Amino acid sequence: MDIGWYLVVSALIFCIGAAGVLTRPNPLVILLCLELMLNAANLALVAFSRMWGTAAGQVFALIVMIVAACEVTVGLGLIVAIYRRQLAINVDDLNELRG
Amino acid sequence: MSPTTFGWLVLLCPLVGCIVVAAGFRQERGIVAGWIGTLAIFLSFAFAIGALISLLGRAEDSREVTSSLWNYAVTFGVDAKLSILVDPLSVLMILIVSGVSALIHLYSVAYLKSDRGYSRFFAYLNFFVFSMLLLVLAGNFLILIVGWAFVGAASYMLISFWYRRTTATKAGFKAFVINVIGDVGLVLGTFFIFRHTGTVDFVKTFREVPHVFGHNSTDLVAGTLLLLVGAFAKSAQVPLHTWLPDAMEGPTPVSALIHAATMVTAGVYLIARMHPLFEQAPTAADVAAIGGGLTLVIAATIAIVQTDLKRVIAYSTMSQLGYMIMGVSVGAYSAAMFHLMTHAFFKALLFMSAGSLISGMAGEQSLDKMSGFRKAMPFTFVAFIIGGLALSGMPPFSGWLSKDDIIAFLDHRGGGFEVLGIFGYLGAFLTGIYTFRMIFRAFFGEPCEEARELEHGHLAHAETPFNPQTGEIEDTDVGFPGPEHHIAERDLAMKVPMAILALLAILGGVLQIPGVDDSITRFLAPTFAGSKLFADDPSTGASWIGLVIGALIAVSGIGTAYVIWIARRGTAARLQQRFSAVYTFLFHKWYFDEVYDVTIVRPVLWMGRFADSVLERRVIAGGVTGGTVGLVRACSAAVRRAQTGFVRYYAAAVLLGISGIALYFLISAT
Numbered sequence: 001m002d003i004g005w006y007l008v009v010s011a012l013i014f015c016i017g018a019a020g021v022l023t024r025p026n027p028l029v030i031l032l033c034l035e036l037m038l039n040a041a042n043l044a045l046v047a048f049s050r051m052w053g054t055a056a057g058q059v060f061a062l063i064v065m066i067v068a069a070c071e072v073t074v075g076l077g078l079i080v081a082i083y084r085r086q087l088a089i090n091v092d093d094l095n096e097l098r099g
Numbered sequence: 100m101s102p103t104t105f106g107w108l109v110l111l112c113p114l115v116g117c118i119v120v121a122a123g124f125r126q127e128r129g130i131v132a133g134w135i136g137t138l139a140i141f142l143s144f145a146f147a148i149g150a151l152i153s154l155l156g157r158a159e160d161s162r163e164v165t166s167s168l169w170n171y172a173v174t175f176g177v178d179a180k181l182s183i184l185v186d187p188l189s190v191l192m193i194l195i196v197s198g199v200s201a202l203i204h205l206y207s208v209a210y211l212k213s214d215r216g217y218s219r220f221f222a223y224l225n226f227f228v229f230s231m232l233l234l235v236l237a238g239n240f241l242i243l244i245v246g247w248a249f250v251g252a253a254s255y256m257l258i259s260f261w262y263r264r265t266t267a268t269k270a271g272f273k274a275f276v277i278n279v280i281g282d283v284g285l286v287l288g289t290f291f292i293f294r295h296t297g298t299v300d301f302v303k304t305f306r307e308v309p310h311v312f313g314h315n316s317t318d319l320v321a322g323t324l325l326l327l328v329g330a331f332a333k334s335a336q337v338p339l340h341t342w343l344p345d346a347m348e349g350p351t352p353v354s355a356l357i358h359a360a361t362m363v364t365a366g367v368y369l370i371a372r373m374h375p376l377f378e379q380a381p382t383a384a385d386v387a388a389i390g391g392g393l394t395l396v397i398a399a400t401i402a403i404v405q406t407d408l409k410r411v412i413a414y415s416t417m418s419q420l421g422y423m424i425m426g427v428s429v430g431a432y433s434a435a436m437f438h439l440m441t442h443a444f445f446k447a448l449l450f451m452s453a454g455s456l457i458s459g460m461a462g463e464q465s466l467d468k469m470s471g472f473r474k475a476m477p478f479t480f481v482a483f484i485i486g487g488l489a490l491s492g493m494p495p496f497s498g499w500l501s502k503d504d505i506i507a508f509l510d511h512r513g514g515g516f517e518v519l520g521i522f523g524y525l526g527a528f529l530t531g532i533y534t535f536r537m538i539f540r541a542f543f544g545e546p547c548e549e550a551r552e553l554e555h556g557h558l559a560h561a562e563t564p565f566n567p568q569t570g571e572i573e574d575t576d577v578g579f580p581g582p583e584h585h586i587a588e589r590d591l592a593m594k595v596p597m598a599i600l601a602l603l604a605i606l607g608g609v610l611q612i613p614g615v616d617d618s619i620t621r622f623l624a625p626t627f628a629g630s631k632l633f634a635d636d637p638s639t640g641a642s643w644i645g646l647v648i649g650a651l652i653a654v655s656g657i658g659t660a661y662v663i664w665i666a667r668r669g670t671a672a673r674l675q676q677r678f679s680a681v682y683t684f685l686f687h688k689w690y691f692d693e694v695y696d697v698t699i700v701r702p703v704l705w706m707g708r709f710a711d712s713v714l715e716r717r718v719i720a721g722g723v724t725g726g727t728v729g730l731v732r733a734c735s736a737a738v739r740r741a742q743t744g745f746v747r748y749y750a751a752a753v754l755l756g757i758s759g760i761a762l763y764f765l766i767s768a769t
Contacts, residue, residue, distance in 0.1 A: 096744060
């Protein structure tokens with residue numbers, strides 16, 4: 001199959017993820033959407049790896065998964081911390097870092 | 100043990116003493132601190148004797164021993180090490196320094212008993228002794244400079260010891276500033292010499308000097324003249340002398356130890372140590388000799404009219420240092436070092452007696468107020484007389500043999516040096532007058548009230564402590580020796596060191612009697628083995644003629660004083676009236692302070708105020724830092740708007756940015 005289809009699917013998933021991050025106020029959903037974006041990138045990496053017949057892209061994909069796992073851990077930890085302090089689970093309300 | 104091991108131990112004792120007293124006795128005023136400090140110095144003296152014995156056990160040509168503990172920086176062209184040089188000259192110095200210091204520590208144990216800064220005093224004093232020993236044991240210029248600066252700092256701390264006294268803190272500043280001028284001279288001089296020899300080590304430098312410098316070469320003369328700035332500042336020679344009389348604001352044991360017996364002799368030691376340089380640069384040596392000659396006369400003339408007891412002795416110290424500087428500069432090394440030693444004995448004794456006398460007056464130092472203490476303080480009187488006779492150069496006291504040894508050498512070198520010899524005799528005559536003026540005014544005549552009270556067993560007691568300079572009432576929170584005072588007659592710890600010093604002041608001269616004994620010269624010979632002038636001693640006959648003249652001059656000086664202040668009372672007042680212009684000139688100390696005030700102090704203060712009000716406040720604070728702060732503040736105010744705090748806003752910005760970059764590359768690729 002042509003590499004183009006993989007990339008189209010990957011781009012679509014990425015856009016869905018990006019749209020989710022931008023539109024949804026719930027941090028949990030934002031994390032999920034981020035995950036979507038990362039997996040879209042993974043898909044593209046694996047597709048390229050297959051196209052060239054080398055393992056480099058797959059290794060990259062594995063590393064991205066590790067990073068994603070770390071990021072989710074930190075993100076979920078933050079959400080739990082927000083919940084414990086009984087703040088709203090809404091990223092728009094958490095704007096104390098404004099200049 | 101080798102001499103250098105003893106040398107390190109000599110250094111270690113006061114350092115440990117200083118740390119123990121400083122760290123262990125912060126609150127308590129216990130007398131233990133004083134005994135620990137004293138013990139440390141006595142141990143140091145014992146090790147100094149060990150170094151002497153160990154050095155004498157070696158062959159004459161191997162009596163210069165160096166030892167280095169570690170390297171600071173030893174690379175191409177630099178050899179900075181922590182090293183000491185133990186040779187006859189430094190051993191003589193450590194013996195004098197640690198010996199006199201030990202006695203003065205013992206004296207201070209009693210003298211400062213009621214002072215609230217008791218342990219602080221001993222910590223400082225031990226630190227001073229450590230620094231001084233480091234200075235004299237230094238094996239290279241680097242350590243010399245370190246010791247040199249340390250003694251300056253110690254001197255500052257001890258002059259300003261009673262730090263609530265404004266006169267004391269100001270005197271401390273003055274001493275420190277003038278000493279720093281000397282430090283700068285010393286450092287620059289070292290660079291001048293180091294540039295050519297390529298080593299800071301003393302032994303190597305002295306070996307190199309004749310090869311790399313021509314006779315009187317410009318760089319060497321410049322370098323040695325800069326060293327002289329250091330020596331003159333430390334030894335209070337004209338024109339860098341004005342700090343020494345003011346330094347009398349410190350406690351009396353400090354005056355005895357630092358500003359008479361040890362620290363101020365550092366300049367003499369420096370010239371003696373650097374004799375290969377000065378002999379190669381006779382111009383610089385002549386400048387030093389003339390400076391010393393002028394100082395000894397100027398100081399002696401001032402001493403005649405001053406009324407503050409301690410300041411008279413301070414001026415006499417300056418005058419005696421003038422003899423020593425003159426001596427080492429013309430090549431009378433052994434005579435000058437001999438005089439340094441005997442001077443340490445009799446001047447420390449004089450200061451101790453003065454301290455006892457001042458205690459008897461409940462802190463009052465003015466000669467105008469004291470009189471007739473002869474019966475009230477017999478021990479102090481005898482000690483003062485012995486010190487005074489030694490200082491005036493009466494036979495057979497030690498000062499007679501040592502001072503006239505220097506003058507005999509000057510006459511022996513002939514030429515212009517004979518003029519300096521005449522200066523020496525003039526100074527000796529004046530010394531007899533001012534020394535016995537002190538004695539006749541303080542101990543003879545009608546007893547003053549305090550003396551009468553003391554004869555009945557009541558020590559004068561100041562209800563409130565006061566500053567003898569200004570008469571202001573003092574703040575006793577930081578410790579001031581009043582209202583309780585201690586006199587030698589009642590305190591054994593004061594009596595013993597005075598008795599020992601009195602014996603040394605009488606007998607110290609036997610070490611060097613022309614034609615009979617020349618221990619000092621023989622002992623110092625290995626250090627000065629390369630010197631042309633050292634071996635060139637005046638003949639025994641010439642020396643004895645000098646001694647006889649010196650004795651006659653001393654007698655005539657004392658006789659003059661007797662006539663003026665005892666036989667024909669009122670002569671002093673008549674003379675003062677007839678020569679009122681001269682009197683005023685001398686009373687204002689040749690107007691050195693006033694001239695410096697107008698030419699240096701005020702302009703510098705004015706520049707300081709200008710720098711503060713215009714440069715600092717307007718240019719730096721207003722323009723440079725103020726402008727930068729304003730710029731950063733304006734920029735940040737502009738950028739702050741972008742920080743909304745909305746996470747999704749940031750995400751959108753990132754996404755847009757990355758899309759923009761991707762788009763740019765896509766477009767540029769096609």
